[in-house]
Amino acid sequence: MPEFLKLLSPTEALTTFMQALSIQVEPEVIETKAALGRVTAAPILAREPLPAFPRSTVDGYAVRAADTYGANETLPAYLTLVGEIPMGKAPGFRLDASQCALILTGGMLPLGADAVVMVEPARGPLPVSGDIEILRAVGVAENTLKAGEDVTLGEQVIPAGKRIRPAEIGGLMALGITHLEVARCPKVGVISSGDEVVPPTVVPEPGQVRDVNAYTLTALVEEAGGQPCRYGIVPDRADSLNIVAQTALRECDLVVITAGSSASARDLTAQVINNLGTPGVIVHGINVRPGKPTILAVCNGKAVIGLPGNPVSALVIAGLFVRPVISALLGITQPKPLPSIPARLTLNLPSQAGREDWVAVRLISTNSGYLAEPVFGKSNLIFSLCRADGLIRITPDVTGLSKGEMVEVKLL
Amino acid sequence: MPEFLKLLSPTEALTTFMQALSIQVEPEVIETKAALGRVTAAPILAREPLPAFPRSTVDGYAVRAADTYGANETLPAYLTLVGEIPMGKAPGFRLDASQCALILTGGMLPLGADAVVMVEPARGPLPVSGDIEILRAVGVAENTLKAGEDVTLGEQVIPAGKRIRPAEIGGLMALGITHLEVARCPKVGVISSGDEVVPPTVVPEPGQVRDVNAYTLTALVEEAGGQPCRYGIVPDRADSLNIVAQTALRECDLVVITAGSSASARDLTAQVINNLGTPGVIVHGINVRPGKPTILAVCNGKAVIGLPGNPVSALVIAGLFVRPVISALLGITQPKPLPSIPARLTLNLPSQAGREDWVAVRLISTNSGYLAEPVFGKSNLIFSLCRADGLIRITPDVTGLSKGEMVEVKLL
DSSP, rough: OOSSEEEEEEEEHHHHHHHHHHOOOOEEEEEEGOOOOOBBSEEOOSSBBBSSEESSSSSEEEGGGGGGTTTOOOSOOEEEEEEEEOOTSSOOOBBBTTTTEETTTTTTOOOOEEEEOOOOGGGOOOSSSEEEESSOOOOOOTTTOOTTSSTTTTTTOOOTTOOOOOOOOHHHTTTTTOOEEEEEOEEEEEEEOTTTTTTTTOOOOOOEEEEOOOHHHHHHHHHTTTTEEEEEEEEEEEHHHHHHHHHHHHHSSHHHHEESSSSSHHHHHEEEEHHHEEEEEEEEEEEEOOOOOEEEEETEEEEEEESSSSHHHHHHHHIIIHHHHHHHTTTOOOOOOOOOOEEEEEOEOOOOTEEEEEEEEEEHHHHHHEEEEEEEEEEOOOOHHHHEEEEEEOOSSSSSEETTTTEEEEEE | OOOOOSSOHHHHHHHHHHHOOOOOOOEEEEGGGGOOTTTBBBBBESOOBSSSSOEEESSSEEEOOOOOOOOOOSSSSSEEEEEEEEESOOOSSSSOEEEEEEEEEOOOOOOOOEEEOOOOGGGGGGOOEEEEEEOOOOOOOTTEETTTTTTTTTOEEEETBBHHHHHHHHHHTTTTTOOEEEOOEEEEEEEEETTTEEOOSSSTTTEEEEEHHHHHHHHHHHHHOOOOOOOEESOOHHHHHEEEEEEHHHHSSEEEEOOSHHHHHHHHHHHHHHHHHSEEEEOOOOOOEOOTTTTEETTTTEEEEOOSHHHHHHHIIIIIIHHHHHHHHHSSSSOOOOOOEEEEEESSSOOOTTTTEEEEEEEEETTTEEEEOOOHHHTHHHHHHHOOOOOEEEETTTTEEOOOOOEEEEEE
């Protein structure tokens, strides 16, 4: 099957592909402390308010705010110190009018108190008995956190489909949520094909090259939150590729096949993918460089992606399509933008109108920000990517970018 | 020991701290396929050129370029097809004048050939015998990769101190480098202190709070490439904290202590750190919000960092200081900028001149790019960070940022 004649842009291709996919992996329960990078499978609700009790945010005196009204440097208010609130314990007493109590940051406000008068640490140790001179009025709730001010009982604290960062782990721990339901890591099968491809451990004969794609792609899958599974190197023969692809499709949530580099090998991949299940190939050929001969398919509900054999094309296109499918499998509803660095382009980059180009660039730090310098050398060399810090996108609606223009460098 | 009176900016504090540190972890040898995110401990040299042989970058005919000179649609050159080059094998013949050979993308050029005439796949299967009509001249090396064009024998392909991304794994595999020397993951000891702090599994009594910092910080350490090690919760007593801190310092490459929240608990941390080894505390107090009471110390050659007890301050400051120390321990010589997203601020943010502020913001996607909306609520609530996508920095030289201004949102 030849590539489709009317090529979609990467954005159109992704939209078309995603509309044909409606899959999501099932949830599993894991420990919160091991949840970094995982994705919530259900909204998480607070089973208690946070803070659980009113707390001081400073070192000072717990007071009734009304007792301090009008106090200033020349006309202080005088309050009777009735005690010290120990850290980690309830105060054990109630504050009456004209009374105050010593309280440290994080301490629990006694009943009756509704504000804290801050004392600068520079003033030395705080007196613990006698009358306390208050030189400044405080408002109700000043220097305190109310119970439930961070989170109220029953509030949704983390939505479903959210990737867990250090902050979320902290928030869950604060609420005593030590286990949570996350999406299982999607299994992603990676198949390398090509008669010329040998494993990296082998010394290639003339004409042979070592397998690169299986390893760049499994690393990318790992970064994206998937569980990669390598199915080895398959020769460019329909029967061999069929068998391996069928196994991978059965065992995995997503299958990625890197084609041999020739047109016939790519057609073979498309044919094998169409045999895997219905509806089969949805997009064949995308108006993008590198990566034009990309195949996007859905076989019996599972995504199958045919990537170009060239290692640079395969990695760039995997970023555009494999990564979003993994996000979708994980149930990430609103994927965050790829992190990028703004930089100034060091030279003119012509491109073909109607085609989207991705160009590898190196970042150079200067006093006035970063420069983006396109990496020299032919674009289909793997080390051109190793020398690069990121990629810049030339959209289909322009015929290139100009030297000095600000660009967004998507970090590799 | 009270906080120093003259507070350094975060940038000054980091410079001072880094100058006092000269430590780096030792290397270890690991498998390349498991090296994602690790950092090279030595420069990596190519033990062979890449490609190892001259290759075609297209499907077409291998030719001597000179035989095609002058050829065009009206006056084609005719070359004798002498064979087909199988994928993954040496051609087994030499190309003489006026000859050509069928070659596929990635195929090895025969001796004598110095260019490839591309044939569009749309033209159907290529003839494999007879005379071939060449309609266009090609230059020497056109549509080919020379041996060594990506990498020459002995060339340094990856410098020391570089974090391994999918592209580097691919490049190493292409060269048959299946093992490499990387920096061991630095062990980072994390100690929580505070009389009010209980483990997340415990239902807190009134006045108690669950430990958050131990878990946010170990997650951050993991993200940064360190190996976290939790030393539990220690009460605010010099003897207890001393013993635990000494053990952590002996066992780890970097120790992070989160102080109790009160001024006295913070002073206790500084005192304990000074007892751990020389020179002890180097920076005590930084002109930053949140995180003013930060302690940076070097004890017998190892870094010790005292973080504020407040979970938000602890996490923000860990990003500014713990992360760079881990990078330094890993031998990363040129840390890449933190990934960020450019966005437009939704409201005015006043700040105090001379102080650096970090403000948590949420990103809102619009047709004209992202908006950065400061997260409401008091800044010292852990869920304010969970609701945020990133942080924006207000530098010490300004008195705030204006609504509508473009800001760089450093992703959390």
